[in-house]
Amino acid sequence: MFQPEYEAMERQRLEGLQLERLKTALIRVYENVPMYRTKYDEAGFDPASLQSLADLASVPFTIKDDMRACYPYGMFAVPMKDIVRLHASSGTTGQVTVVGYTAGDIDRWADLMARTFAAAGAGPEDIVQIAYGYGLFTGGLGAHYGSERLGCSTIPISGGNTKRQVQVMKDFGVTVLAATPSYALLMGETALEMGIDIRDLPLKAGVFGAEPWSENMRLQLEDVLGVKAIDIYGLSEVLGPGVASECENQHGLHVNEDHFIVEIVDPATLQPVPDGETGEVVFTTITKEGIPVIRYRTRDISRIIPGECSCGRTFRRIERISGRTDDMLIIRGVNVFPSQIEQVLTGIPGVAPHYQVVLTKRGSLDHVEVHVEVGADFAFDEIKALERLQKRVKAEIVSALAISIDVKLVEPKSIQRSEGKAKRVVDLRSEGSK
Amino acid sequence: MIKQLSVFLENNPGRLAQLTRALGDGGINMRALMVADTAEYGVVRILCDEPDRAVAVLEEAGFGVSVSQVIAVEVPDRPGGLADVLESLDAEGLNVEYAYCFVEPKGTAAVDIFRVDDPARAQQALEAIGVQVVSATGLYAPDVASA
Incomplete structure (x- = not known):
């Protein structure tokens, strides 16, 4: 553990620290950022009135559009003379947003990323290859400073030129790789083409993030690279990498709660949900100076994993991000995420994890039909085997979503593949009843 | 088969x-x-x-x-021919999942196709009562999965 005095802080003390920092942060944004002042005045919220962490639930949210409206520097809480670094979000979902960091922010960020590398098992004797992109993207420099802070020999190779990456990994005796999971997998494949089996190299750990990945992907990466694959989470609006990361137990990502307050809210009602329940992840930064965000709605879907972790960290864990609220459906009043269906399907032999949800109206009721591809290798000679499969898929989806649905088995490879975002939902509910 | x-x-x-x-x-x-x-x-x-x-x-x-894998048999062209075949499978405790038949253009017998849970045992049982089990070569010439 890099900073056990914080990472393993007794909960009550930690919450005291959070409250004290939160109070300061609220006053700071109210006094320095017109967007917050206007918003809080309109909502009748007095930042000085906050008495407990529970009171945070009554503070207005911040959303991506607020940041866009403030482009480029409107969200900054300090004058530009105090800003030492600018990054920008990748802009995959719309206009770019700019984030600024003070020297203090950069310093704290390095600590947080050092915690991440330490949690992945790295130490000063390790050689770390940073294959995240360096540039406006926070990944490269964010990881770089953390690796240096921990004392690792840090290779700022950035992304791209995969053959050289593999050669460097081999020649430099790299022990820890930081990259997006998909790029790490490509490195593994490229290495094999070059006649190098990365499993024979000293590489022992991978720090993977910046894109959603699955448990199956983890198994694949650990197999191909011969590493322990650690999931990390962050977003530029909140910090960049270093918001949360897994420990050696690989069971949930510890949120750096001394710097961020995490809440899970119901995306429909926006009310906080109890620990264990799934919803939208909301972050409040309580130490950021350059661009603090209060109750920032990430649109990422996760849940708090209840209970303590045996690693000794007291920070609560969020589960691997399972989807985005942009994909959320409200069916008969129940929130449904297509990713929940995907999760069910990956656990059932005989079906492919390709599916489409077709929504129609039957009378006044929403009707859901999930189209599921029969696996190309399923022995579908017998109708009864198909019927059993259909029943099983239906029962498992119903149990996961808690709404009734119908399942239609469709031909292998008949659901359109997409190179970008898959079209998982066909909503025909506005086209009248069937 | x-x-x-x-x-x-x-x-x-x-x-x-x-x-x-x-x-x-x-x-x-x-x-x-x-x-x-x-x-x-x-x-x-x-x-x-x-x-x-x-x-x-x-x-x-x-x-x-x-x-x-399915088995094909030439069913004797007489009343009770198919019944004999099915009873012999039944006697062996073999379950027929489904069956269908077609007529050989050359021959006089119908060819019945059976999907059973244990095709090897079914073949033995049928041969024991003198029913002719058609091999793939008998059904069509090349690319053979022979019995």
């Missing part, structure tokens, strides 16, 4: 025609075809002259195909 192709088809207009056209374009000759259907989908079972190549042809054309 005979290799039988099973193709999963959704109940969409023209889908069976596409299937048979793909086989035709691939130069595959069918000996028998049987469709088992439900409201939403069907399973098309096919006996053809080159089953291994037919699988490749159909997969290339985007169909999901699985191969299963």
